[in-house]
Amino acid sequence: MEGLFFNVNGGYVEGIVRGYRNSLLSGQNYSNLTQCETIDDVKLQLAPSYGDFLASLPPNPSTSDLAGRMMDKLVSEFKYLTAQATGSSAEFLEYMKYGYMIDNVALLITGTLHGRELKPLLERCHPLGWFETLPALISATNIEELYNIVLIETPLAAYFKDSLSHQDLDELNIEIVRNTLYKNYLEDFHHFITTHPDFRGSPTQDVMAEILQFEADRRSINITLNSFGTDLSKSERANLYPQIGKLYPEGNYMLGKADDVEGVALAVSAVADYKAFFDAVGLSQGGGLGGMGGGPADGKSLEDLFYQKEMELSKLIFTRQFTPAVVYGWMKLKEQEIRNVTWISECIAQNQKERIGNFISVF
């Protein structure tokens, strides 16, 4: 029944996204890419899906240029989708943008804190996190003004209001600010898809709740792991954990108490998926911090496994119908694709072919 009227408003967007999905690079494409000798070859291989956007690149472009163009394509497609979406789908797409907005606002906060010229920073902002009033932020001269402008002008006001004051912006590390915002954002997004009348009880709720919970858990785990050896206190750390996800509340509580990698492994052991990840990278046997980055036997790090999982969840979204969540899945897949291509071309450019297979492909 839930799909009965979906196509009235959301059908076109969903159809378009399913079309976009077909242009995602497949395993075959990736294996062709890894055979390339030069960036030009990579460019050639990408031509079917990125043709027009790569055409204007000079011969042998830098990997960042290449990634920039691919991102341009993603952005323009996403913009088209937002322009077409109406009603609750449009709202959903707005929510997707908030994550990038947080990054942009954090960037501007960093610039303001250090008294930099903010205009050049606008160019560095992520295009997906662009909103109309973003340029208004650069008029701020001190952090208090900026705080007020953020509250008035940006959609992120709700995330700032309850958990951060303008003194906090001054005193706290920007990473803490960013992660606080992100926590609020995840919770809000989760709240949105579970309570909005259009989505409640729909496939959207099913898939998005799962993926957002996963995202929340991943952040909690990462924050904990990355905070070892820094001056982030345990209570501050605990405040950054989103209060959703499979780990909430017991797992989060244990993460908050964790002192080392084994503590984290213990905290996540209640969830089979994460336990499997930790076992796979050998952290639960006391591998120590040293082996965390890339030590494990098959060359996969915890981060890689999380990405893998995220991609699988995103792929699963396409098994559902009548939901704007496909846009979310498509975007995550596309971002991963850009990262993969960047990685591959970086390996080619630097002549380090032995780890070229370290990308994540789910198709």
Place this chain on the structure above:
Amino acid sequence: MSGAVGREAVFPTRQSLGLMKNKLKGAEIGHSLLKRKSEALTKRFREITRRIDEAKQKMGRVMQIAAFSLAEVSYAVGGDIGYQIQESAKQARFRVRAKQENVSGVLLPSFESYTQDGVNDFGLTGLGKGGQQIQRCRETYARAVETLVELASLQTAFLILDEVIKVVNRRVNAIEHVIIPRTENTIKYINSELDELDREEFYRLKKVSGKKKRDVAAADAAILAARQRAAEEQAANPEAASKAPPAKEEESTDVLGENEDNDVIF
């Protein structure tokens, strides 16, 4: 001075001969010392060249690894963290200390790197994701910078040593090819001048003695003539004491002989 190797403008005296001889001795000692210094420096120079070669190759490898770890970061973070890191780094964690090393009188600066462990300005970067990659990338780059610092100190030593070796070699050559020959020339010149003076003196004395002889002969002749006149006058008057002048003549030849002896001694 005429030509590349002339002689110094000195008066050819015995005193300056002594000075010149001292100078020659000094130049020879200096030459051998400088030669040894130059050899020591050259040895060091070769060693540094070898180490630069090693350091450069090492740098190539390390920089490659570092660049690759940066690629890993951009893969894990999925965005540009450059700006954030630039802004949050306030204190240098990796520092360089300069020392001086003395190699046969040449002061070579050498840089020593050390890390300020307390400083960890962007420790929280990538808290949400990619933090481990960022930390690892930082460590890799710290190692790369270490290699760069080592290379920098070697290169500086290389340049300074190069300059110093050139100067020392120039000095060695100057002493060997200019100062020593010139001093030798001067000594030769002084010696020849002194010999010349000796010969002149000898000749002069000979002349003097010859003239004296002539004078004496003339005086003798005059006396003889006077005596003869007197004898003739005496012959005209009473004849007496005509034996004395020949005795006197003999005395005067004795004096001449003595003079000659003196000359020889002199």
